[in-house]
Each structure stands twice: as C-alpha cells, then as structure tokens.
Amino acid sequence: MLEIKIPATSANLGAGYDSLGVAVSLYNYMTLEESDRVDIAANDGVPIPTDESNLVYTTAKHLFDLCGRPFYGLKIRQSNNIPMARGLGSSSACIVGGLVGANLLLGSPMSRDEILNLAAQLEGHPDNVAPALLGGLATAVLENRKVYYVKQSLKQDLAFAAIVPDFELKTTVARQAIPKQVAHRDGVFNLARAALMSVSLYSGNYHNLRIAAQDQLHQPYRLSLIPGAKETINMLYNNGAYAAYISGAGSTLMGIVDKTNVDFARRVRHELDQMGRASWQVLMLDVDNIGTTAADMPIDKLFKG
Numbered sequence: 001m002l003e004i005k006i007p008a009t010s011a012n013l014g015a016g017y018d019s020l021g022v023a024v025s026l027y028n029y030m031t032l033e034e035s036d037r038v039d040i041a042a043n044d045g046v047p048i049p050t051d052e053s054n055l056v057y058t059t060a061k062h063l064f065d066l067c068g069r070p071f072y073g074l075k076i077r078q079s080n081n082i083p084m085a086r087g088l089g090s091s092s093a094c095i096v097g098g099l100v101g102a103n104l105l106l107g108s109p110m111s112r113d114e115i116l117n118l119a120a121q122l123e124g125h126p127d128n129v130a131p132a133l134l135g136g137l138a139t140a141v142l143e144n145r146k147v148y149y150v151k152q153s154l155k156q157d158l159a160f161a162a163i164v165p166d167f168e169l170k171t172t173v174a175r176q177a178i179p180k181q182v183a184h185r186d187g188v189f190n191l192a193r194a195a196l197m198s199v200s201l202y203s204g205n206y207h208n209l210r211i212a213a214q215d216q217l218h219q220p221y222r223l224s225l226i227p228g229a230k231e232t233i234n235m236l237y238n239n240g241a242y243a244a245y246i247s248g249a250g251s252t253l254m255g256i257v258d259k260t261n262v263d264f265a266r267r268v269r270h271e272l273d274q275m276g277r278a279s280w281q282v283l284m285l286d287v288d289n290i291g292t293t294a295a296d297m298p299i300d301k302l303f304k305g
Contacts (some may be wrong), residue, residue, distance in 0.1 A: 004030050004294045005028075005294075007024060007093075008027070008090075009023050010022050010162070011089065012127065012245065014197060015213065017218050019126075019141060019194065021130060021137075022131055023287065024286065030076060032060060032105060033075040034075075038050075038073050041077055043078065044079045056078065056097055058098075060098040063098075063103060083252075084168065087169065087252040095122050096119050116129065117145060135289045136287065136291070137151070137154050137202065152201070155204060156259075158257065158287060159257045160257070161255035162253075163254070164251075167251060177221045177225060190217050193212050193213070197212035219245065232253050239264055240258070241257050242257065
C-alpha cells in the first residue's frame with residue numbers, strides 16, 4: 001500500500017490570476033486500493049464524502065475509464081490537513097492524489113505531464129494543480145487541454161504565513177464576484193505585476209514583492225467577501241511582510257515573510273486576537289519544492305516523463 005502525500009498550494013499570489021501558484025508545507029495524505037465496492041473513510045475524523053461523490057474517487061474512476069480498465073470500486077483512506085474551501089488547494093490535492101494513485105494502480109500508463117494536463121482539465125485551471133503535483137513556484141497556462149508551465153524551485157529563506165479564517169469561501173461564490181469584463185489598463189497592470197512576482201521570487205529580489213502582489217482583476221471584488229481582510233492585509237505589511245494577498249479564492253490571506261523575521265507569528269497572533277479574530281489560525285509554512293510523493297518517492301521518479 002502506497003501513501004500519497006500532496007502539498008497545499010497558494011494560488012494567484014496577487015496579480016497572477018489562474019496562472020501562478022506555489023506549493024507549501026501543509027499536506028494531505030491518502031491511500032488507494034482496488035476493491036469490489038466503494039470503501040472510503042477519513043483517518044483523522046474530518047468529514048468527507050464517503051460515497052461515489054468523493055472527489056478522489058471520481059477522479060480516480062475518470063482515469064480508469066480513460067485507460068479502458070474495468071472499474072469496480074476503491075478503498076480510499078484520507079488524512080486532510082489542508083482546510084477545505086479556504087483557498088489552499090484542497091480540491092486540487094484531491095484531484096492530484098486521485099490521479100497519481102489511480103495511475104500507480106494502473107501501472108503508470110500516464111506520464112507526469114499527462115497527469116498534469118488531466119488535473120488542470122478537471123480543475124478548470126492549472127494554478128493549484130501544477131504546484132501541487134510538481135512543487136515549487138509554478139507559472140502555468142492551460143491551452144487546448146494542455147498545460148504549458150515552468151516550475152521554479154524557490155530558496156528556503158522565505159516563509160508563507162497563512163492566516164486562515166474560521167469560515168469557508170466557496171470558489172464558485174468568489175468567482176461570481178468578478179466582473180466578466182475588465183478595463184485594458186487593469187489587464188496591463190496585472191500582466192506587469194504577475195511577471196514581476198515570478199521573476200522576483202525566483203531571483204531573490206524580494207523588495208519587489210509588495211508591488212508585484214498588487215492586483216486589479218480579482219482581489220478588489222473579493223475582499224468584501226472576507227470580513228476583516230483589508231485590515232488583516234495591512235496588519236501583515238505593518239509587521240514586515242514582503243507581500244500579502246488573498247490565497248486562491250480565499251478565505252485564507254497569505255503573507256510572504258523573511259524567515260529572519262522570527263517574531264512575526266507571535267505579533268500577528270497577538271494582533272488578530274486584539275482584532276477579535278482569536279479563532280483565526282496562523283500557519284507558518286515553508287516552500288515545498290518537491291510536490292506530490294508516493295512512498296516518499298518524488299513525482300519525477302514515479303512516472304515515465
């Protein structure tokens with residue numbers, strides 16, 4: 001039995017809407033075995049669907065069907081450390097884990113990049129599934145069912161401070177808040193900053209990150225869906241964050257912080273408590289440059305490409 005480990009992800013990074021994402025050191029774990037029935041349970045007591053609507057199950061079945069392999073059921077065991085509907089890639093972790101597990105059960109007929117293409121098609125965009133599978137910072141585009149991407153391993157001198165509210169924000173709701181058309185100047189604004197974010201993170205020019213995290217395409221419309229978001233982002237900057245932004249669709253707010261700022265978490269915890277948000281979590285996370293693993297083997301060692 002192989003245990004699959006999938007990292008959480010933080011997408012968009014401000015201006016990189018649906019195209020930028022980074023893997024961080026918070027993990028879901030799962031095992032998959034062929035079975036003659038549906039047998040799904042959580043190892044940690046987290047409520048999950050235990051019928052055929054389970055996302056890991058439906059994703060794995062999709063790959064079996066694509067490969068023409070008879071499918072009767074699966075035994076799935078999940079440990080869910082990534083909070084659901086919080087903008088940390090919980091659905092992408094299920095999709096990636098289901099595809100990787102099914103591919104291994106099938107004898108690895110799909111390459112790494114083919115798995116990535118399928119994951120992005122199922123998710124609808126590649127910004128979470130690419131770093132979840134590959135690790136590091138992923139810049140990715142889904143075009144004609146194929147993902148074009150660059151994966152960059154980041155230095156370990158940064159921490160990602162996830163401020164996790166005590167309420168969910170469904171991606172469907174967050175997407176409905178975004179207008180269907182935007183001004184040309186806003187598109188130019190974001191293009192420049194998304195490029196700056198990717199290059200600055202990779203090169204270590206962290207003084208650029210505050211400008212690079214600015215956004216005009218989605219954050220102005222989503223901030224009102226997260227009570228206290230503006231104040232919390234300002235607080236992260238006041239405590240020395242290089243950048244602060246809505247992680248994915250939210251509700252999590254993410255700060256990018258120098259690891260030498262050792263008192264950052266304590267100060268942020270204190271200020272959140274003072275703001276009446278004692279139930280919000282503060283998770284100090286590292287970059288995960290490895291991505292999904294099975295039996296501690298990285299993705300490049302598992303598949304043929």
